[in-house]
Amino acid sequence: MEKIKDLLSAIDDTELNIKPFLKKNISIKEENEVIVISVALGFLFTGLEDRYKKLIISALNHINKSISINFVLNISSHQTQGSTQSISNIKNIIAVASGKGGVGKSTIACNLAISLKKLGAKVGILDADIYGPSQPKMMGISGKPESLDGKKLQPLTAFDVETMSIGYLVDPDTPVVWRGPMVTNTLQQLLNETNWSDLDYLVIDLPPGTGDTQLTLAQKVPVTGAVIVTTPQDIALIDAQKGIGMFEKVNIPNLGIIENMAVFECPNCGHHEHIFGNNGGKKIAEKNNIELLGSIPLKSSIQKNMDLGTPSVINDPDSLESQEMLRIARKISVKIAQSKENFKDKFPKIVIE
Ligand SMILES: Nc1ncnc2c1ncn2[C@@H]1O[C@H](COP(=O)(O)OP(=O)(O)O)[C@@H](O)[C@H]1O
Ligand SMILES: [Mg+2]
Ligand SMILES: [Zn+2]
Numbered sequence: 001m002e003k004i005k006d007l008l009s010a011i012d013d014t015e016l017n018i019k020p021f022l023k024k025n026i027s028i029k030e031e032n033e034v035i036v037i038s039v040a041l042g043f044l045f046t047g048l049e050d051r052y053k054k055l056i057i058s059a060l061n062h063i064n065k066s067i068s069i070n071f072v073l074n075i076s077s078h079q080t081q082g083s084t085q086s087i088s089n090i091k092n093i094i095a096v097a098s099g100k101g102g103v104g105k106s107t108i109a110c111n112l113a114i115s116l117k118k119l120g121a122k123v124g125i126l127d128a129d130i131y132g133p134s135q136p137k138m139m140g141i142s143g144k145p146e147s148l149d150g151k152k153l154q155p156l157t158a159f160d161v162e163t164m165s166i167g168y169l170v171d172p173d174t175p176v177v178w179r180g181p182m183v184t185n186t187l188q189q190l191l192n193e194t195n196w197s198d199l200d201y202l203v204i205d206l207p208p209g210t211g212d213t214q215l216t217l218a219q220k221v222p223v224t225g226a227v228i229v230t231t232p233q234d235i236a237l238i239d240a241q242k243g244i245g246m247f248e249k250v251n252i253p254n255l256g257i258i259e260n261m262a263v264f265e266c267p268n269c270g271h272h273e274h275i276f277g278n279n280g281g282k283k284i285a286e287k288n289n290i291e292l293l294g295s296i297p298l299k300s301s302i303q304k305n306m307d308l309g310t311p312s313v314i315n316d317p318d319s320l321e322s323q324e325m326l327r328i329a330r331k332i333s334v335k336i337a338q339s340k341e342n343f344k345d346k347f348p349k350i351v352i353e
Contacts, residue, residue: 001028004037007059013052016334020045020052025074034066040074042337044119044330073120075200075333079340080222081251087191089198090124092224092336095217095252099239101208104260105229106134107306108296109205111313111322112227113161115329118313121200124155124162126190128217129207130183133167140309144168145194152195159314164194184216191221201333209239210246218250224336225255227293232262232280244288255335256291257281258328261298272297291335294328296321 009023025040037056045052053069060067077091087093096109106129113125127135136142139161145153145168155162166186196202204221207213217223226247230240240257247254259281264273275298285292296302297320305315313322 004028004035004060004063008037008039008056011055011059013048013055016331018334018338021056030065034068035060035063037067037069038072039069040072042075043333044116044121045071045073046119047326075121075337077342078224078336079342080224081218084220084222086222086342089196090202091198091200093202093204093222094255094332094336095204095206095221095223095226095247096229097206097214097226097243097247098208098229098236099210099241099243100231100236101132103208103229103231103236104296105208106138106205107302107311108227108229108258108260108325109203110135110138110306111311111325112329112332113201113203114159114311114313115322115325116201116203116333117160119326119329119333121333122198123160124164124196124199124202126194126202126204127163127165127167128187128190128204128213130166130186130213131207133165135163135165135205136167137309138306138311139163141168148195152193155194155196158309159311162194162196162199164190164196166190183212184220187213187216188220201336210242214246218246218252223252225253225332225339227255227332228257229260230257230281230284231260231276232274232278233276234280236276237280237284240284241288244284244290253339254288254290255332256293257285258293259295262295263297265297265299267300291331293331294324296324 005023005026008021008026011021013020021039027038029036049071056069075091077086080086096105098105113123117123125135127133139158141156141158145156147153155164228240228243230236261276264275281292281295302312305312312319313325316322
């Protein structure tokens, strides 16, 4: 049995560039001449089962017994920055940020949340853009959250993703002219006073820049990792660089960069054009030694789908961009699985007086 574990833990997934089967997560027993192998995986493996079974079978081809293999999803809570304490029913918070506005951060956050869900996770999205909430429209949700206990608000759900946004609570046509402290409180309230169910991932859609909301996030919200969205032109990259620097400074790990509007895809003939320049995302990723998670094209259907409240990953699931979103979501789950697990909350705090 130990030998089998050794063999399995040596297997490489050359596509994801990981060794997916960790020794401590493999259990093996023999039942009626059948070797029953169960592997717990900490990342979203939906769609990989057949390939993984083949890898295992070929690693064990010297065994003359039937082999039965099953995979179990087991997402853990991972370490968060500074002295933040993770929230008991939210395993991992993913912040989606950008330097500039209008680069498609909310679009990516929304499609990312749904993609994580499609791959088998329990997911929520928190719209932290207090001044310009986008998620109600993008997720096609109208209506007001209710409270069952008079304290916490029930999230509104679309596409099996739980959502909360200030957009549900204030009239969309009234400009929100709050100052710093109110922004601070609002973000924390939306996070802590929503009755989220047990979530594997909560995606936070941040406003652009490095302002009050980002400051609160850095100090008060237990974040597992950040994802930076940028377009490829130099002016966006300069701002993306600021975002990367900010997360570095506050010790929030950077999970990678997503390049949006990377290439224009013509709806008439399908030809591609690099309107905003070539390889900008790749350059900034290399410069900072972080991963380019993927690239999404500039395509009118993406914008139309967002305006309809039926994101591309729902409305055009077979499109290249939707497939790319799924790949990105999987990579993010792998990156999180590779980061340090959260032990801060498992041990009592020792206070020396
Ligand atoms: N890849 C894309 N192709 C076409 N339109 C896009 C794409 N990404 C975003 N958009 C559109 O661009 C606008 C700004 O996107 P949004 O996600 O609101 O940006 P941000 O949150 O960064 O301000 C929206 O109308 C959105 O539908
Ligand atoms: Mg936005
Ligand atoms: Zn054309």
